[in-house]
Amino acid sequence: MASADGGSSGPDVDLLYDINGLAKDAPGWFDHAVSFVGEYGIVFGLGVLMVCAWWSVRRGPDAAQGVAALLWAPLAAGLALLVNVPIRGFVRRPRPFLEHQGLDVLVRGKTDFSFVSDHATLTMALGVGLFVAHRRYGLMGIGLAFAEGFCRVFMGVHYPTDVVGGLALGTAVVLLLAPLAMMGLTPVAARVGSSRVGWLVRSRRTTVSLAVAGPEALPAGRPGAHRDKGLAA
Template structure:
């Protein structure tokens, strides 16, 4: 199969957008192209993993972090499941990479010989971003933003059509959200149980600093009063 195409009035919008976005490489310096190629291939996925870890250190300080930590555990699991789901999809569609069928593209990453639809990178990135959103909205919005940048980079690099990226976003989002209720129902009790453990509980709850002991008020010495009282007793005697 040739893969999905966007066509309006006979024009192939998918290919047109591919050439428009990849064509930006003609006006960018070579060092920037290399940087975007590295970021699109490795950097943004690493950044998303770091974001998950950062979110974990943040939510562990909450009074009730179990649900958020369970959501963070679900994020990489969802990404892995989405990529596994993509394997038969790519084998069924069998869409060649854009540089195979179209001339004049600037290819920033070499060695891509597998099929194009859907993009694994876009799938992974969006699944992680949406999984982060399940755990924490602020971190999730940042993650979704990084996923969108990842999708743009894949087209800019000349290794994916726009519909490959959109399909990856849809697959990552659908896998994460559709399976989230079942995943959270299974993971939340597990995370709660781990949180009760003395050692493993640090994975769920941050160690809280012990409250400072309040100073014990000692009774004021009454030596002077006792001496004075003793003197009066002697005089009286």
């Protein structure tokens, strides 16, 4: 079914106009703020959460597993973006402002295809990866990913389904490949933790505490144990 402006219509387009319509009613400073947050701010915020989670997990007895999960988060995000390249080329969906009139486009220069949203894919992969390492910071990261999705539609550069597809893609890549990734990254993190730069994986205070407590205090290597510690952190 076609709309009056020559583009397709339906719930996806209706929701696009509803959310983007908020930008028309908002003051200019708010639109600029959302544009900055949607382009750069949320990604920066996720980076801050990564640093906070790293500082927390390295103080626990399962630090190697926690740090390995944090390493997997950006790797998974990069892999998800690579997976999105052929998806975009296959679907070849134009940006919404190219098919629909009257949208308030807050960011110019977007000439690539619309489905799937790279920003939604990236932020959700980082958020879910954070959740694997540390539940509290992970929930914050997932919340930021949903905020990113809203910003992309608010800015007029993506359809809601572009965002939903990105959130799903980022989640799928992280969770489906996490067991294999953790098998490879955990030994690497453990080796770094016992090296001269071991502070990257385990805080000095934790290392001293484990040495004083003896071998029985060492982590048993139970999968996902670092996540339980994250809840209490």
